[in-house]
Amino acid sequence: MQRPLAAAADEVRGLLDARLVLVTGKGGTGKTTFSAALALLAAVRGRRVLLAEIDSQRPALAPVFGVEPRFQPQPVRDGLDISNLVWDEALQSFLAGLVPSRRVVRMILANRMVSRFIDFTPGSQEIVTLSALGDQVGRYDLVVADLPASGHAFSLLDITRSALGLFRSGPVRGRAEELRTLLGADSTRLALMALPEEMVVNETIETYERLCQFELISAAPVVFLNRATLPTLTDDERELLRRMSAVDQTPQQAEFLRAGRWENELEQGTAASQQRLDAMLPGTPVLVPPAQSGGRPKQAVGSVAAHLGRLVGVTRRELAWH
16 A cells, blocks of 8 residues: 555655755666755755765756756755765865865876875775765755665765764864764655665665664665565456456457556555565655656656645646757
């Protein structure tokens, strides 16, 4: 059975009212689409929002908003900025926070030996990039981070723990402590993307368990079961499909039977995935039906935003942008 609408609405509002939302999941589950939809919804509800990709070489936000995201945030509609927290500029920002002289920072970056040392120091890229994300949290009402796929996302977040073991003191340890406090704050929320497929559901559960094991999150995550097929077939209709399968059919009947079987399999797959997530994770996943096939990234974001918007009283007209 689908999660009661009131409870699903509470989950979505919890994300929209947060200060930092981290979105991850197995590749291809809709991370960028849902990140953009949540950011758009929050902006429509009056918050000043930053939607940030993490060091993306092929920014997925570009086809959604029609502009290439850069390190420095740029507006794409009222209340909504986008950014791509690329490594080179994140490093400049990180060093500028440690060294007051811009001239010294330029000298450090121009030194090949220093650059190679920074590039190959374990965890340096993660701590610098995550630090750039943390810097933005104080500048916006809400930051939505489109994290890498779940395995890389775990490594990115876990650097806050690893750095504490590597550095006994100093600015890097201090920054790691600040970031760990940020991740553990009540105002930081995690959104996990899943699909009604066994392999994806298993990875979603494993990601949650690893994050809990290393105390990288405090609040329970919101799980979105994307491309879910909501139940429409009745028990009588399923019985009819079973009986039809046992007798010869005309070509038209066979086509009807194939369509019915396909719909039934999708519904059963969604129900099984929902039950497993219910059993292994706190709460119940929010079911989101597939966006229209063949749509562009912007249309997919609009479709998801409209679905989530109905839960929190935001209309499709309010979500529209050029």
